[in-house]
Amino acid sequence: MSSSKINSAEPLQQNPAQDNDDRLRESTDALRTIAEASKQAAEEKDPPQADAAEWKGKFEQPDKISGGKHDVVHCESAQNLDDQNDSNNQTNEHGMGSNEVLSRGESDSAHGAIQNQMTEKVLFELTWSSKGNDIVSCEMGNIKTVGRTSEQITLTWKSEPQTVLIITKPNSTHVRDLCEDIVSWLYMHKKKIYVEPRVQEELLNISSYFEFVKIWQDDLQEKVDLLITLGGDGTVLWAASMFQGPVPPLVSFSLGSLGFMTPFRRDGYKKQLESIIKRPIRITLRHRLQCQIVGDSAEEENATAKAIFVLNEVTIDRGQSPYLTNLKCYCDGEYVTSVQGDGLILSTTSGSTAYSVAAGGSMVHPQVPGILLTPICPHSLSFRPLMLPEHVTIGVEVPASSRSSAWVSFDGKGRKELKTGDKLICSMAPWPVPTVCLNGSTRDFLCSILEGLNWNQRKTQSSDGPPQPQP
Numbered sequence: 001m002s003s004s005k006i007n008s009a010e011p012l013q014q015n016p017a018q019d020n021d022d023r024l025r026e027s028t029d030a031l032r033t034i035a036e037a038s039k040q041a042a043e044e045k046d047p048p049q050a051d052a053a054e055w056k057g058k059f060e061q062p063d064k065i066s067g068g069k070h071d072v073v074h075c076e077s078a079q080n081l082d083d084q085n086d087s088n089n090q091t092n093e094h095g096m097g098s099n100e101v102l103s104r105g106e107s108d109s110a111h112g113a114i115q116n117q118m119t120e121k122v123l124f125e126l127t128w129s130s131k132g133n134d135i136v137s138c139e140m141g142n143i144k145t146v147g148r149t150s151e152q153i154t155l156t157w158k159s160e161p162q163t164v165l166i167i168t169k170p171n172s173t174h175v176r177d178l179c180e181d182i183v184s185w186l187y188m189h190k191k192k193i194y195v196e197p198r199v200q201e202e203l204l205n206i207s208s209y210f211e212f213v214k215i216w217q218d219d220l221q222e223k224v225d226l227l228i229t230l231g232g233d234g235t236v237l238w239a240a241s242m243f244q245g246p247v248p249p250l251v252s253f254s255l256g257s258l259g260f261m262t263p264f265r266r267d268g269y270k271k272q273l274e275s276i277i278k279r280p281i282r283i284t285l286r287h288r289l290q291c292q293i294v295g296d297s298a299e300e301e302n303a304t305a306k307a308i309f310v311l312n313e314v315t316i317d318r319g320q321s322p323y324l325t326n327l328k329c330y331c332d333g334e335y336v337t338s339v340q341g342d343g344l345i346l347s348t349t350s351g352s353t354a355y356s357v358a359a360g361g362s363m364v365h366p367q368v369p370g371i372l373l374t375p376i377c378p379h380s381l382s383f384r385p386l387m388l389p390e391h392v393t394i395g396v397e398v399p400a401s402s403r404s405s406a407w408v409s410f411d412g413k414g415r416k417e418l419k420t421g422d423k424l425i426c427s428m429a430p431w432p433v434p435t436v437c438l439n440g441s442t443r444d445f446l447c448s449i450l451e452g453l454n455w456n457q458r459k460t461q462s463s464d465g466p467p468q469p470q471p
């Protein structure tokens with residue numbers, strides 16, 4: 001997405017709450033400006049010695065999201081997406097605001113005809129229940145919370161999504177079979193379908209009927225309306241990493257073993273997809289981190305390095321070195337502490353249930369905006385994991401005094417050496433990954449920790465036992 005594209009976004013729609021819209025427009029403009037600055041920073045490498053404060057200024061963004069809640073969690077009786085409509089209607093019946101924040105591109109009038117040329121991305125609007133667009137009010141000097149930053153968001157297509165990118169886990173027969181079925185179903189519904197070269201080859205090996213399937217290329221990023229993954233969490237991470245700018249809504253079918261971020265099941269895919277392309281959908285905006293390596297050796301080796309986006313975490317560890325890592329940590333340019341241990345994880349809240357939880361970090365709902373700082377085997381009795389607010393910029397430096405270099409990896413991939421003097425700069429990215437929910441953001445999250453990690457499973461205490469102590 002070029003910055004001029006961002007500028008050419010449609011003006012926001014008017015709705016009756018004019019005041020709210022004016023405020024929303026201001027924050028949307030601010031968001032666009034920040035997105036432009038971030039895009040520029042990602043394209044033109046920042047000067048290697050850019051300090052953390054400068055990064056913070058570039059990537060800070062306003063957050064104006066608030067909405068409704070679920071009271072009960074029933075993992076076993078998962079409702080299907082049809083029920084989302086009822087809940088969306090309820091939201092409107094309660095007089096909640098409807099706010100368009102991210103729509104851009106041209107409306108796709110090609111519905112019903114498959115074209116060789118890609119049309120522009122279809123428009124949608126995002127809504128969330130909100131009594132106003134402010135998070136706090138301070139009328140008459142009284143500070144009151146009037147909105148929340150991390151409640152349920154609904155996405156409503158303005159016209160049916162047309163262009164679909166399908167990303168699949170390699171080497172799985174189940175995945176290949178489902179991919180074949182979904183591609184055929186989408187083609188019947190007159191969608192333009194893109195896949196990776198490997199998948200096109202697999203489909204053509206099955207039948208020449210699949211000649212309509214096209215090969216994905218990086219420059220198509222801003223044209224995709226819907227992203228589908230078939231695999232496990234690793235496939236979701238892979239798909240997200242293909243987008244260095246805005247990410248289209250992502251529907252993930254679970255064909256892995258754990259599947260924290262993959263709520264959809266292969267059975268009933270037709271009904272699920274039908275609902276997703278035709279009706280409003282609930283989404284979780286999963287925040288990403290953007291990372292850049294700066295410093296002496298980075299200057300030489302990564303002269304053209306761009307920001308790297310992670311959905312789970314960036315990890316700095318000792319690699320094969322037998323020594324403790326020695327990592328100096330900065331927050332907004334100020335020295336905070338040093339890690340002496342196996343390493344450090346800077347995690348998103350989506351990633352809080354991955355490597356971070358294994359290293360002792362807390363599990364956090366993916367839509368809570370924040371950055372988790374979780375040490376790996378710190379040789380200290382008091383280094384508790386920490387969660388910082390979304391707007392900070394974190395720097396991690398391998399000091400000149402360190403006995404050895406460290407290694408950095410991004411969502412478990414792209415391992416690079418951090419030599420002494422190098423610094424990793426990390427802040428919240430302006431482009432989250434909007435994942436489509438099965439039963440809503442909170443319910444999906446709670447189901448995944450209950451089912452995936454057996455969270456708080458314990459035999460129930462029997463009712464018979466010693467008499468209650470008398471008061």
Ligand SMILES: NC(=O)c1ccc[n+]([C@@H]2O[C@H](COP(=O)([O-])OP(=O)(O)OC[C@H]3O[C@@H](n4cnc5c(N)ncnc54)[C@H](O)[C@@H]3O)[C@@H](O)[C@H]2O)c1
Nearest residue numbers: 232233234258259260312313350351353354355358411412
């Ligand atoms: N000790 C650990 O727990 C450990 C060690 C290395 C990497 N990891 C995680 O593996 C991720 C890469 O995943 P992969 O599938 O490519 O590698 P992989 O195939 O090695 O899978 C790692 C496991 O982590 C799970 N996982 C991934 N993201 C998750 C999330 N957000 N919440 C809960 N579980 C999640 C996967 O389902 C899988 O079971 C890394 O981002 C890192 O978080 C964990």
Ligand SMILES: Nc1ncnc2c1ncn2[C@@H]1O[C@H](COP(=O)(O)OP(=O)(O)OP(=O)(O)O)[C@@H](O)[C@H]1O
Nearest residue numbers: 167168169170231232233234235238256257258259
């Ligand atoms: N399109 C792709 N191209 C190349 N590699 C991929 C692709 N999709 C996924 N992978 C890689 O394949 C590996 C396995 O994928 P994934 O985690 O989705 O499956 P899984 O391990 O069976 O599921 P789970 O993580 O739920 O246990 C991961 O390392 C991931 O990075």
